[in-house]
Amino acid sequence: MSSDSEVILCLLPSVLALFLFLILIRRKQQQTRLHLPPGNMGWPFLGETLGYLKPYSATSTGQFMEQHISRYGKIYKSNLFGEPTIVSADAGLNRFILQNEGRLFECSYPRSIGGILGKWSMLVLVGDMHRDMRMISLNFLSHARLRTHLMREVEKHTLLVLSSWKENSVFSAQDEAKKFTFNLMAKHIMSLDPGKPETEQLKKLYVTFMKGVVSAPVNLPGTAYRKALQSRSTILKFIESKMEERSKEGIENIDEDDLLGWVLKHSDLSKEQILDLILSLLFAGHETSSVAIALAIYFLPGCPNAIQQLREEHTEIAKAKKQAGETELNWDDYRKMGFTQCVISETLRLGNVVRFLHRKALKDVRYKGYDIPCGWKVLPVIAAVHLDPLLFDQPQHFNPWRWQNNNSGASSSSYTSMTSSNFMPFGGGPRLCAGSELAKLEMAVFIHHLVLNFHWDLEDDLDQPFAFPFVDFQNGLPITARRHQNQSHI
Numbered sequence: 202m203s204s205d206s207e208v209i210l211c212l213l214p215s216v217l218a219l220f221l222f223l224i225l226i227r228r229k230q231q232q233t234r235l236h237l238p239p240g241n242m243g244w245p246f247l248g249e250t251l252g253y254l255k256p257y258s259a260t261s262t263g264q265f266m267e268q269h270i271s272r273y274g275k276i277y278k279s280n281l282f283g284e285p286t287i288v289s290a291d292a293g294l295n296r297f298i299l300q301n302e303g304r305l306f307e308c309s310y311p312r313s314i315g316g317i318l319g320k321w322s323m324l325v326l327v328g329d330m331h332r333d334m335r336m337i338s339l340n341f342l343s344h345a346r347l348r349t350h351l352m353r354e355v356e357k358h359t360l361l362v363l364s365s366w367k368e369n370s371v372f373s374a375q376d377e378a379k380k381f382t383f384n385l386m387a388k389h390i391m392s393l394d395p396g397k398p399e400t401e402q403l404k405k406l407y408v409t410f411m412k413g414v415v416s417a418p419v420n421l422p423g424t425a426y427r428k429a430l431q432s433r434s435t436i437l438k439f440i441e442s443k444m445e446e447r448s449k450e451g452i453e454n455i456d457e458d459d460l461l462g463w464v465l466k467h468s469d470l471s472k473e474q475i476l477d478l479i480l481s482l483l484f485a486g487h488e489t490s491s492v493a494i495a496l497a498i499y500f501l502p503g504c505p506n507a508i509q510q511l512r513e514e515h516t517e518i519a520k521a522k523k524q525a526g527e528t529e530l531n532w533d534d535y536r537k538m539g540f541t542q543c544v545i546s547e548t549l550r551l552g553n554v555v556r557f558l559h560r561k562a563l564k565d566v567r568y569k570g571y572d573i574p575c576g577w578k579v580l581p582v583i584a585a586v587h588l589d590p591l592l593f594d595q596p597q598h599f600n601p602w603r604w605q606n607n608n609s610g611a612s613s614s615s616y617t618s619m620t621s622s623n624f625m626p627f628g629g630g631p632r633l634c635a636g637s638e639l640a641k642l643e644m645a646v647f648i649h650h651l652v653l654n655f656h657w658d659l660e661d662d663l664d665q666p667f668a669f670p671f672v673d674f675q676n677g678l679p680i681t682a683r684r685h686q687n688q689s690h691i
Contacts, residue, residue, distance in 0.1 A: 236570060238277050238287060240273050240279050241279065242280040248282075248286075249279050250282055250283070254670055258666070260665075262290070275290040275294075276291050281578065292589070294568055294581070298581045302630045302631045308558075311559070313426070317413055319477030322477050359646050363651065366655070372679065373679055374680045375673075378494040381647065382643065386487045387483070392459040403436065407483070411488065412428070413428060413433075416429070440461075441472070443461060444475065447461065485634075485636060493640065494644055496551075498657065499552075502659055503599060508652060511648065518534050519653060530649065535642065541649070543604040543605055545641055546601070550593070550626065557582040587625075627640075654685060656685065657680045657683070664679065
């Protein structure tokens with residue numbers, strides 16, 4: 202080894218130490234100029250990310266959040282995902298962030314998410330392009346389409362799944378919920394029929410893809426992230442082949458019954474943009490709804506009175522359908538599912554499918570005396586607000602009746618208003634989830650046929666929803682289902 206190399210090796214630790222020292226000095230100087238919230242920035246580069254992402258019960262905010270809120274308050278600073286961050290468990294600040302999307306804050310997910318979902322994914326897009334993509338989704342998920350075509354499809358796919366349930370056999374409720382939502386979205390987006398080889402193959406690829414979305418972004422052979430990127434490539438080739446099949450028919454002859462056909466006929470999006478849009482909607486429409494349905498199946502056995510009231514509500518609807526000589530649910534039936542909507546709201550509040558959102562400050566912002574520097578990441582933690590005992594009475598308790606009387610179980614109208622404004626399961630502002638109404642429709646129709654036809658028991662008392670940070674049941678939520686005697690509606 203040359204003498205120059207030896208000198209470099211000897212100096213390297215000192216240079217690195219000096220570099221880290223300068224970073225700490227610069228950070229300290231910045232904090233003295235600004236009135237930042239209290240908190241701990243953790244280690245350089247790594248920060249507190251590992252502690253923040255440590256799995257915890259989905260019906261809690263987790264030990265990390267609880268300790269930080271107890272020590273620093275509901276607004277604190279940290280270093281997460283490689284960036285200086287303001288974390289908010291404050292309902293007012295969360296609303297302020299979401300309402301000022303595009304003005305003071307904008308969406309800012311980690312690069313690894315964009316790398317796997319695509320740069321044109323609705324989740325990572327900002328500005329005009331996100332608005333345009335969202336409008337396409339909203340047009341296809343219009344109220345008129347929900348009332349007619351989608352209502353019918355949701356019920357059809359619900360019955361398809363429930364009719365396959367075997368008496369007294371143990372199976373994964375989470376897998377069944379995923380089967381339902383995936384088949385529905387595959388049909389809705391690309392007219393793929395459930396059970397067909399191409400649909401089943403796409404489902405397998407999608408499972409691998411999802412494992413990578415929630416894994417560490419390590420792009421090395423054999424890692425979940427690398428396998429997900431490979432699955433993404435295969436899925437995109439499949440979607441592209443479907444696009445080419447439609448294009449050969451001629452634009453004027455393309456069927457508009459699914460999203461792919463509608464986009465090809467009515468939008469000016471490029472091929473790459475359409476591919477990422479289809480992939481991201483398959484992700485958003487399948488994953489979140491299936492978790493919400495699994496959570497309802499998990500919560501309800503612990504609240505027998507809720508199941509009884511649901512059965513009464515849906516038996517009344519079923520009787521009226523029978524007397525009218527009708528078999529399919531319609532929009533008027535859906536509007537009669539008042540208590541069901543309370544159950545849906547409570548499931549989303551307690552289970553928190555979406556735990557937190559990624560944003561960054563576009564300008565220097567001052568809120569409640571604290572500075573939020575331009576360029577800093579901002580995390581509005583939706584789950585912390587939904588589980589705040591100052592906002593929701595006994596927040597860890599599954600209580601659907603809290604949403605009665607104009608969406609609250611409280612008698613005070615001011616408390617009612619406060620509770621409603623703090624409930625944000627689908628985000629808020631200009632980025633409010635485009636599929637929120639479809640998600641609630643899916644849950645309501647599934648619950649309708651579930652409570653009319655089945656009694657179910659949880660088979661693993663230790664299997665509870667965990668946040669990884671995506672909510673998941675480690676053992677798949679095994680249940681045993683029994684059909685009601687002489688009451689089958691399937």
